[in-house]
Amino acid sequence: MASRRRMLLKVIILGDSGVGKTSLMNQYVNRKFSNQYKATIGADFLTKEVQYEDRLFTLQIWDTAGQERFQSLGVAFYRGADCCVLVYDVNVMKSFENLNHWREEFLIQASPSDPENFPFVVLGNKVDVDGGNSRVVSEKKAKAWCASKGNIPYFETSAKEGFNVEAAFECITKNALKNEPEEELYMPETIDVGGGGRQQRSTGCEC
Amino acid sequence: MMLDGTEDEEKFLAAGIAGLQQNSFYMHRALDSNNLRDALKYSAQMLSELRTSKLSPHKYYELYMRAFDQLRKLEMFFEEETRRGCSIIDLYELVQHAGNILPRLYLLCTVGSVYIKSKEAPAKDVLKDLVEMCRGIQNPVRGLFLRSYLSQVSKDKLPDIGSEYEGDADTVSDAVEFVLQNFTEMNKLWVRMQHQGPSREKEKREKERSELRDLVGKNLHVLSQIEGVDLDMYKDVVLPRVLEQVVNCKDELAQFYLMDCIIQVFPDEYHLQTLDVLLGAYPQLQPSVDIKTVLSQLMERLSNYAASSAEVLPEFLQVEAFSKLSNAIGKPDMATAGVVTLYSSLLTFTLHVHPDRLDYADQVLGACVKNLSGKGKIEDKKATKQIVALLSAPLEKYNDIMTALKLSNYPHVMEFLDIPTNKVMATVIIQSIMKNATRISTSDKVEALFELIKGLIKDSDATPNDELDEDDFKEEQNSVARLIQMLYNEDPEEMFKIIETVRKHILTGGPKRLPFTVPPLMFSSLKLVRQLQGQGQEENPFGDDSATSPKKIFQLLNQTIETLSGVLAPELALQLCLQCAEAANDCELEPVAYEFFTQAYILYEEEISDSRAQVTAIHLIIGTLQRMHVFGVENRDTLTHKATGYSAKLLKKPDQCRAVYACSHLFWVDDHDNMKDGERVLLCLKRALRIANAAQQMANAARGSTGSVMLFIEILNKYLYFFEKGNPQVTVAAIQGLIELIMNEMQSDTATPDPSADAFLATTMRYIQFQKQKGGTVGEKYEPIKV
Numbered sequence: 001m002a003s004r005r006r007m008l009l010k011v012i013i014l015g016d017s018g019v020g021k022t023s024l025m026n027q028y029v030n031r032k033f034s035n036q037y038k039a040t041i042g043a044d045f046l047t048k049e050v051q052y053e054d055r056l057f058t059l060q061i062w063d064t065a066g067q068e069r070f071q072s073l074g075v076a077f078y079r080g081a082d083c084c085v086l087v088y089d090v091n092v093m094k095s096f097e098n099l100n101h102w103r104e105e106f107l108i109q110a111s112p113s114d115p116e117n118f119p120f121v122v123l124g125n126k127v128d129v130d131g132g133n134s135r136v137v138s139e140k141k142a143k144a145w146c147a148s149k150g151n152i153p154y155f156e157t158s159a160k161e162g163f164n165v166e167a168a169f170e171c172i173t174k175n176a177l178k179n180e181p182e183e184e185l186y187m188p189e190t191i192d193v194g195g196g197g198r199q200q201r202s203t204g205c206e207c
Numbered sequence: 208m209m210l211d212g213t214e215d216e217e218k219f220l221a222a223g224i225a226g227l228q229q230n231s232f233y234m235h236r237a238l239d240s241n242n243l244r245d246a247l248k249y250s251a252q253m254l255s256e257l258r259t260s261k262l263s264p265h266k267y268y269e270l271y272m273r274a275f276d277q278l279r280k281l282e283m284f285f286e287e288e289t290r291r292g293c294s295i296i297d298l299y300e301l302v303q304h305a306g307n308i309l310p311r312l313y314l315l316c317t318v319g320s321v322y323i324k325s326k327e328a329p330a331k332d333v334l335k336d337l338v339e340m341c342r343g344i345q346n347p348v349r350g351l352f353l354r355s356y357l358s359q360v361s362k363d364k365l366p367d368i369g370s371e372y373e374g375d376a377d378t379v380s381d382a383v384e385f386v387l388q389n390f391t392e393m394n395k396l397w398v399r400m401q402h403q404g405p406s407r408e409k410e411k412r413e414k415e416r417s418e419l420r421d422l423v424g425k426n427l428h429v430l431s432q433i434e435g436v437d438l439d440m441y442k443d444v445v446l447p448r449v450l451e452q453v454v455n456c457k458d459e460l461a462q463f464y465l466m467d468c469i470i471q472v473f474p475d476e477y478h479l480q481t482l483d484v485l486l487g488a489y490p491q492l493q494p495s496v497d498i499k500t501v502l503s504q505l506m507e508r509l510s511n512y513a514a515s516s517a518e519v520l521p522e523f524l525q526v527e528a529f530s531k532l533s534n535a536i537g538k539p540d541m542a543t544a545g546v547v548t549l550y551s552s553l554l555t556f557t558l559h560v561h562p563d564r565l566d567y568a569d570q571v572l573g574a575c576v577k578n579l580s581g582k583g584k585i586e587d588k589k590a591t592k593q594i595v596a597l598l599s600a601p602l603e604k605y606n607d608i609m610t611a612l613k614l615s616n617y618p619h620v621m622e623f624l625d626i627p628t629n630k631v632m633a634t635v636i637i638q639s640i641m642k643n644a645t646r647i648s649t650s651d652k653v654e655a656l657f658e659l660i661k662g663l664i665k666d667s668d669a670t671p672n673d674e675l676d677e678d679d680f681k682e683e684q685n686s687v688a689r690l691i692q693m694l695y696n697e698d699p700e701e702m703f704k705i706i707e708t709v710r711k712h713i714l715t716g717g718p719k720r721l722p723f724t725v726p727p728l729m730f731s732s733l734k735l736v737r738q739l740q741g742q743g744q745e746e747n748p749f750g751d752d753s754a755t756s757p758k759k760i761f762q763l764l765n766q767t768i769e770t771l772s773g774v775l776a777p778e779l780a781l782q783l784c785l786q787c788a789e790a791a792n793d794c795e796l797e798p799v800a801y802e803f804f805t806q807a808y809i810l811y812e813e814e815i816s817d818s819r820a821q822v823t824a825i826h827l828i829i830g831t832l833q834r835m836h837v838f839g840v841e842n843r844d845t846l847t848h849k850a851t852g853y854s855a856k857l858l859k860k861p862d863q864c865r866a867v868y869a870c871s872h873l874f875w876v877d878d879h880d881n882m883k884d885g886e887r888v889l890l891c892l893k894r895a896l897r898i899a900n901a902a903q904q905m906a907n908a909a910r911g912s913t914g915s916v917m918l919f920i921e922i923l924n925k926y927l928y929f930f931e932k933g934n935p936q937v938t939v940a941a942i943q944g945l946i947e948l949i950m951n952e953m954q955s956d957t958a959t960p961d962p963s964a965d966a967f968l969a970t971t972m973r974y975i976q977f978q979k980q981k982g983g984t985v986g987e988k989y990e991p992i993k994v
Contacts, residue, residue, distance in 0.1 A: 008279060032434075036474030041428040042421035046363060060279070065421075067471070072421045074265050076272040 009176040010060045010080055012110075014102040015087035016095040017066030020125040023159035024087065025063045028169050033160050041070045043077045052173050059173060078110035082176035083119045085168075088142075090124045090135040090156070096142065103149065119175035120152045123168055128158035219261040223270045227256045231277045238284045243293070247302060247314070250281050254310035257349065264348060264418040271352050275359075278317050282360075285321045295325045308343050312353055315340060320360040323372060330364055330372040331381035337361070338388050347400035348419070354393050355422040358386070358429060368435040379435030380444070386433070387448050390426035394465075397423050398458045416460060423461070424468040431472040441477050446484055454491045462492045466501045475512035475519075478505065479526050486535040499545035506532060506552035513559035523560045529567055532556065533574060543585055547593035550575040554597055558604040565613055568601060572616035576623075584625045591628040594620065598632055602639045609645060611636075612655045621659060630683065633660035637686045640693065648696040650704035657712040663687050665715040684723035687713075691727040699742075702735050703755040710767060722776045725767060729783055732760050733790050740794055757794045761787060765802065777814030781807050781824055785831040792837045800837050804846055811853065818858040822866070825853050829869050836879060843882075847873045851891070860902035864918050868895035868925050875929065885936040888929055892937075895922050896945075903952075916952045920967050923949065927975070931988070939991045946994070 013021045022040050026032050029046045045062040062081075065071045084106050088095040103120060112118040124142050127135065139156060146152040153175065155168040230253035237245035257274055259267070289295050299322055302314035319337045323330045337357055344350040364370075365385065366378035373379075400416055401409070430436060430445055446469075453465045469485070470478065478485060485505070489498055509532075513523060523529070536549050554571045561567045575597070585591055598620060601611045611617050624632060636659060640647070647653055657664060663683055691709055696702045706728065713724040736757045764787050771780040788803035807828065815824055828850055838846065850873065854866030871891035876882040899918040923945050930937045949968060978989040 007283070034474075036476070038428070038431045038474060039468075039471035041424040041468060041472060044359070044362070044425070044428070058283075069467075070421060070424065070471070072418050073268045074418075076265075076269040079269075079272060080276060 008058050009082045011083045011172055012062045012081045013085045016098050019087045019089040019095050020159045021087050022063050025061050027159045027162055027165050040065045050173055075109045081110055082179045083172050085121050087123045087125055089126045090137050091126055091129050093136045096137040119179050121172050122146050122152050122154045124156045127156045128161050216266055220266045223256045227253050227273055251305040251310040254313045258309050264415050282317050285318055295322050295327055316357045316360055323364040330366045334385045338385055347396045350396045351393055351419055351422045354389055358389055367433050382433055386426055386429050391452050393423045394452055398456045398461050420464045427468045428472045438480055442481050446481055450488045459493045459495045462496045470505045479522050482531045499549050503548050503552035506556045510556040510559045543587055544590040546578050547590050551593050551597040554600050569614045569616050572620050576616050576619045579623050585623050586625050591624055594624055595632050599635055606643045607645055608636055608640050618659050629662035633663045637690050647694050650708045653694055653705050653708045664712050684720055688723050688727040699739055699755045706732050722779055725771055732764055736760050736790050761799045777810045778820055781810045785827055789831055792835045795837055797837045801842050822862050825866050833872050860898055864895050864898040867891055868922055885934040888934055889936040892925055916949055917964050919949045
């Protein structure tokens with residue numbers, strides 16, 4: 001039977017503070033958008049059932065804090081990710097320049113077995129702002145960067161208007177599926193029928 | 208010790224992971240064969256690994272995440288089970304048979320999530336049950352992680368507005384109640400943690416607590432994401448309850464962090480509408496809490512909001528945000544850097560929200576001055592940096608120093624800066640003026656401006672000439688010079704006042720600055736002179752002495768230049784004298800021009816002793832004098848006589864020769880027929896020839912070979928010039944003689960080859976040839992010269 005592992009796809013969204021990570025996720029999962037800025041604390045996921053090529057999957061989408069001071073416990077949740085989404089704001093140059101940092105940070109911390117081919121997707125968000133008049137990162141520039149990093153798929157999105165969000169996540173799903181799961185092949189050395197009986201009991205409280 | 212600690216920790220983590228993997232392996236087998244009993248057994252054993260007390264929060268989080276991933280699969284299995292007909296209520300009972308409480312509660316939360324989804328019981332009941340049950344874990348780390356698990360799995364199942372779990376009545380408050388309760392419990396666990404364990408590990412514990420903070424803060428994020436939490440609910444329930452918890456926990460770390468969280472996770476509109484409540488909480492926090500950081504984060508957020516759109520400004524006005532914030536700041540007595548940071552934030556805020564209320568901005572600065580008063584010059588690097596930020600804010604906002612000059616407290620704040628920083632700020636101000644091409648057009652404004660940037664204008668009394676980098680100093684003074692050039696008013700009266708004001712200030716600058724600052728002032732003044740002259744120079748009909756006249760300006764300049772010679776810059780002073788003389792010449796002011804020339808001559812005689820400087824000066828004098836037309840015969844004779852005298856007395860023969868033949872031009876001015884004295888021209892040229900001869904002989908004597916013929920060729924060119932100009936004294940014969948002389952010199956056996964002389968002569972000859980071929984009068988004139 002199909003392993004449960006393959007039915008669950010884990011996606012991590014990274015990017016600077018305020019680029020719209022939470023909004024993109026909310027737009028995709030709940031079809032809701034709020035103009036208010038609310039910082040994210042720690043990491044947090046929403047799930048969505050998706051159908052892809054006649055099969056049902058559960059997307060587990062992890063939204064993260066863009067502000068470092070709200071990421072006090074570290075990034076253990078990167079582990080086992082199937083796809084990493086890098087988001088920047090097309091109206092803020094710095095957020096684009098930081099994509100490299102986010103990508104490298106992810107590769108170091110998540111240490112996927114084949115970093116060269118680990119699936120990323122880049123989203124240039126907030127294309128709706130000011131009718132596009134305030135944008136400072138051109139589509140060409142963004143695509144050039146994506147091409148230089150091993151042809152990362154690129155989407156221009158507006159979480160506010162829902163523009164391209166569906167298409168982007170479809171691509172994210174597709175790429176997450178392509179990622180070979182890193183099953184930590186585990187074989188018990190002995191078949192421990194009783195299960196319990198481990199010598200190491202924690203001292204102190206018995207809870 | 209520490210190293211062993213971390214090594215041990217790695218070992219414990221590895222052991223934990225191994226145990227977790229082993230049990231999840233069996234759990235998976237059970238899941239694959241739909242064996243519920245075994246699935247529960249192995250999942251409980253797997254979760255037992257989370258009972259460890261040996262891991263730091265970071266490592267524990269790693270273990271927790273692995274368990275978390277496994278629990279997602281278990282959750283999917285539970286869902287399948289219910290679809291296969293297993294009662295969710297039975298499942299909810301069944302998992303409670305797990306032997307240990309921690310695994311039991313994790314399983315309970317996991318099933319609870321499925322339970323809510325099944326809608327067989329109201330979400331609020333299940334949630335209430337779960338949040339109560341979690342009280343069973345009182346160990347802080349384990350409790351915090353368990354509760355954050357609960358928060359995580361329940362997040363998308365809260366009975367929020369529009370959610371499918373929304374019940375009949377008042378359900379949003381159930382959701383809020385649930386999260387608040389979980390938050391309160393977590394905060395208690397978190398705060399209590401500091402009192403557990405030996406006191407010598409306090410530092411380590413504080414670090415661990417800090418790592419755990421996001422688990423607590425996350426609840427606030429969850430609250431902010433609940434759609435049903437509208438402004439009313441936030442104001443009436445959420446904020447008061449959260450603040451109550453924050454204030455009552457009396458814990459520095461928690462208070463600082465949670466205040467920051469409140470500010471960051473809830474929307475700006477909410478903050479504006481609850482400013483009283485929020486600001487009211489600050490005084491109740493522990494004295495050690497770093498209020499200024501939190502407050503400035505609030506103000507930064509609000510200023511960004513204000514800057515985002517003009518439409519939100521009425522909100523700010525309506526709640527009187529400015530006065531509330533400025534009152535809140537007034538109180539705390541804290542470190543200087545903190546005070547300034549706060550005022551800087553408040554000022555940024557004010558500038559965004561009330562761009563038209565300069566009085567507010569001034570109030571902020573005034574309050575800052577009051578708070579800093581008595582502290583003297585501030586030398587704390589962080590604080591001075593903040594003051595620069597504070598003072599730069601109005602410049603950036605208005606792009607106009609004039610606006611800043613209207614802020615009466617602006618200079619007072621600047622007073623607090625130490626000398627280097629004061630200079631930095633002054634430079635920032637000048638740069639702003641340059642960048643925006645700000646017009647500063649009244650003497651009052653100039654006065655205020657120079658008062659502001661006085662750090663660059665004069666040495667302060669406190670530090671007698673500190674070690675300053677030469678290049679930095681030059682750059683600094685150059686920027687002052689550029690600034691002086693930019694001060695302008697088209698009204699001559701006002702412009703003259705500006706010049707007087709600038710002069711007053713720069714004269715205090717001392718010997719090092721004057722050479723930089725006097726020239727621009729001079730040229731500004733001469734510009735005014737030209738302007739007056741352009742206006743037809745209506746000589747004031749009433750003889751009104753107070754009116755600005757070129758005479759008056761020249762008088763001022765004369766005095767200014769005198770200060771330069773006093774500071775050992777005689778060459779510069781001489782140049783400026785000549786500039787003024789020429790300007791006076793253009794104004795037909797003979798006595799003034801004569802005065803400047805006399806001054807230049809005195810400088811030459813008394814102050815300029817270096818021979819190279821003399822050469823440069825004499826050529827400047829000759830050049831200027833040649834252009835002067837204002838002098839009567841007598842004056843001109845005197846000045847010319849002196850100039851030729853100086854020329855002949857230069858130290859080196861070649862220099863003498865060149866200066867003397869240059870003097871020939873003093874007797875031949877093209878456009879003035881009364882200034883054409885062919886005889887004296889010839890006298891100069893002959894004298895130059897004699898000197899060249901002497902130079903030649905000296906060179907021969909010294910080196911035993913013929914010296915350069917360069918000087919002769921140069922003189923030949925002068926002959927040709929005057930010949931062409933029609934000076935009757937310059938004859939073909941004389942030219943012919945000179946050419947032969949040169950040829951002989953060059954062909955003599957002892958001549959040293961000199962390619963540049965050869966080339967010069969060849970060009971000169973070609974020129975004569977060319978003029979011959981031109982035909983017409985010129986050709987005729989040249990005809991008799993044989994080449």
